[in-house]
Amino acid sequence: MDRSSYLKQIRQTIERGSFKDDWESLSRFEVPQWYKQAKFGIFIHWGLYSVPAYDSEWYSRNMYIQDSKAYNHHIETYGKHADFGYKDFIPMFTADKFDASEWANLFKQAGARYVMPVAEHHDGFQMYKSEVSTYNAFDRGPKRDLLGEMKQAFDEKELVLCASSHRAEHWFFMSHGKEFESDIREPLEIGDFYWPAAPEPDHHDLFSPAPSEEFLEDWLIRTCEIVDVYQPKVMYFDWWIQHSAFKPYLKTFAAYYYNKGEEWGTPVAINYKHDAYMFGSAVPDVERGQFAELKPYYWQTDTAVAKNSWCYTEGNDYKASVEIIRDLVDIVSKNGNLLLNVGPKADGSIPEEDRQILLDIGAWLHANGEAIYDSTYWRISGEGPTQIVEGQFTDGETKRYTSEDIRFTLKGSTLYATVLVYPENGRVAIRSLKSDSHHFAGLIRKIGVLGFKEKVNWERTSEALILQTESIASSVPVVFKIELD
Structure with a gap:
């Protein structure tokens, strides 16, 4: 050359x-x-x-x-x-x-x-x-x-x-x-x-x-x-x-x-x-x-x-x-x-x-x-007690996530709430979506769960959006698809 x-x-x-x-x-x-x-x-x-x-x-x-x-x-x-x-x-x-x-x-x-x-x-x-x-x-x-x-x-x-x-x-x-x-x-x-x-x-x-x-x-x-x-x-x-x-x-x-x-x-x-x-x-x-x-x-x-x-x-x-x-x-x-x-x-x-x-x-x-694909971030990234250690070379230790650790992504008017560790009793509480939440005060039209055909029972209280499933058992994260209005 x-x-x-x-x-x-x-x-x-x-x-x-x-x-x-x-x-x-x-x-x-x-x-x-x-x-x-x-x-x-x-x-x-x-x-x-x-x-x-x-x-x-x-x-x-x-x-x-x-x-x-x-x-x-x-x-x-x-x-x-x-x-x-x-x-x-x-x-x-x-x-x-x-x-x-x-x-x-x-x-x-x-x-x-x-x-x-x-x-x-x-x-x-x-x-x-x-x-x-x-x-x-x-x-x-x-x-x-x-x-x-x-x-x-x-x-x-x-x-x-x-x-x-x-x-x-x-x-x-x-x-x-x-x-x-x-x-x-x-x-x-x-x-x-x-x-x-x-x-x-x-x-x-x-x-x-x-x-x-x-x-x-x-x-x-x-x-x-x-x-x-x-x-x-x-x-x-x-x-x-x-x-x-x-x-x-x-x-x-x-x-x-x-x-x-x-x-x-x-x-x-x-x-x-x-x-x-x-x-x-x-x-x-x-x-x-x-x-x-x-x-x-x-x-x-x-x-x-x-x-x-x-x-x-x-x-x-x-x-x-x-x-x-x-x-x-x-x-x-x-x-x-x-x-x-x-x-x-x-x-x-x-x-x-x-x-x-x-x-x-x-x-x-x-x-x-x-x-995941084509999504963007929401007003907050998530909720839950597990603290992420910030910075490089911090992945040597396995993170101990809990069923309260939830992450959000957004696509249009659809909010995805991913539960990182799914609870055995099927009960999930999303505090960021409670009825008087300052993160979202609008209406929720419909909630489903990706990869499962089961119906999701839910109610929105002053404490949290409560989701209940009866037969879902998963060792990997479970994603709720929440359609907003």
């Missing part, structure tokens, strides 16, 4: 487009309607780290940290790092059981509306055909354009293709391999798999030293190449792009990408963390966490089916599917989307545990999806 020519092309696209690379112009961004209606997407962490399937998707970094768990495991399993380094996993990454159509069918059954594969993780291996580097899945390993195959299969199932880039952290991700005799040796040049392997920032000062201009331009080129070739409708950026050195490049990319969306006639969006983007210029993402209250702005949480890792590792600690369903309802009621990660094995097969969780979610959405 002629890098200077490509950078010039990026600049020309911005010059002729309506979005410019400044915060004032980028603040005109509007969250796409299709994205706000979709509510539920699938994240995919799949790459070279799926071969060792040990520790986590950070294996490429941790295996070079002397005396770490991954370092010792690597020596015991594969030998010394000088003889078998991370690059030697490339021929072992065969993807011989990968079938994009099977993935698409499963994600469709799960009720997902968009899918976001990690196009490049911190390890620097591209999961797509690239002109930037030969260290990609088309030129090496499986020798297939994996992202391209996904795009075709997802398009056929009307699943929106999105993409994630975690390239930013590659600036320092492989650096510990320089501290002892390993396969990471100087000189490293642009285009090398391990380049640049710069010193890792001290945890007391995560933003020093700054990445070089050469690395930042390479980041921009790689990211724009994904946009140009695969036309993802959302681009997700992981941690460390909030570094001040990235700011000019983040603005350049956003202007380029938003202008490209206008050229395609399809609105696009960017997901970001940690104030990498100016508020209002993209969609904020909360990693492995939620908000305690309804937000007036649109947001997303990304989490995984496993508590311990994003990628497949042997012995993953899986969440219960009902736990994820309850979180989905809570997130949507607070004006957000859920991006749920699965971790395929190195051969491209999806573990049975991941598959079953997705099918369980899909079964619930098949019966109750009208309360």
